[in-house]
Amino acid sequence: MDDLTGKVALVTGAASGIGLATARRFAAADAALILVDRNAGRLAAAVESLGAGRHRGVTMDVTDEAAWTKLADEIDRDAGRLDILVNNAGFGVFRSIADTSLDHWRAIMAVNLDSVFLATKHLLPLLARSGSGAIVNMSSIRGIAAAANTGSYCAAKGAVRMFTKATALECAALGNGVRANSVHPGHIATPLSAGVHADPAIAARLLADIPVGRIGTPDEIADAILFLASDASKYMTGAELVIDGGSTAQ
Template sequence: MSRLRDRIAVISGAASGIGLATARLFAREGASVVLLDRDGPRLAEAIESLPGEGHDAVVLDVTREAAWMALADRLQATRGRLDVLVNNAGFGSFRSIADTSLEHWRSIMAVNLDSVFLATKHLLPLLAVSGRGSIVNMSSIRGIMGAPNTGSYCAAKGGVRLFTKATAMECAALGNGVRANSIHPGHVATPLTAGVHADPAIAARLLADIPIGRVGAAEEIADAILFLASEESRYMTGAELVIDGGSTAT
């Protein structure tokens, strides 16, 4: 259990769901984890659940550039480098294009896409110090294939997908040793999706779209994030890893 021994990892949206599952797994694998979330009380509970020592929790609004700048300064002063950045924060909603206000569109973009840009911009210098930095960006199968009533979410996650590739190519051209890859989960059971999965009619429709016959678990996505964060994926950059029970294969 040492695939991330002596590595420093930052994970956004880490107070619950995939982010928390990833933080726990990283900690078990030897990483020092910095958890980010805007929910202070849940974040405090999350860090207490991590094994090992040397972890940190920062209440942070991922849509605020000043917050990322302050985090970069804090990490520079206390850690001096960064090895892994997991841009996991995000949310979505079911709204038709006609019923989506510009304000709501911008809120989806800010949390899902702007945050990835801001984190990358301000933490990339610390990742370059490491010489083995790995960025893992949370996209979605909705960044690959569309669906009704998910226009803003699809646009944001599609943006994450291509921004990841652009980041990978830029880092390769710079020769800074930083890799960037994206994760594309399908339907996963998390606190954010609990309401959707609790509706029998919606749950039945979701299952009909998953050849493997069940929704995924947060821990299954965390396993893939660990792979992309570790040296096991050292020849991968600009790639997209789909974990969806076969939904995009149909």
């Protein structure tokens, strides 16, 4: 599981949080990394921390199809293959249905769902070329169990879950060796969630819903992603891995 020697891995949303933790795990396992993020400053720092000589940062909008076409061509030219794709980029702003504008809905769908489709579509030929490609898509417990005031986020993450399964079945039917699985974190301490967790009242409510009594860490999710990306999970495809401290077991 800890050996990705000779493999090329691409991680979106890689400049912070779960994406950066995943990049660190992959680098420690000896993968060559392509880190994608829209924040150029944080991305440059992330690449430098991992070893800029071997790893590459790409500043881009993951909802831009032309950017994915360009990146796929560059990977084909420079590496000739891609072994691992981690579609991690995403965000959520939680509102009631009545307070959700169409623009907000579309923004949530674009980053959380459209980017997964675009990356898969344009990078699948390279993953198939490797003979044992692995796709890991970031969903959420909200892709399995809904909650009030999370309609757009639930819809996007639920769609990621089902798109992952459809991708897995399509690749199996093609016999191209590509596996696809989804990860479903619960409440995790990331920069995006820091504001929420800093509110004592909200934090208390969250903890009350987590049987193990604590918020998860990005490293705990990164460990699961490393497992799904590695040969240790080579018989897993179309599966969903829930890491939530027991929240969805209730």
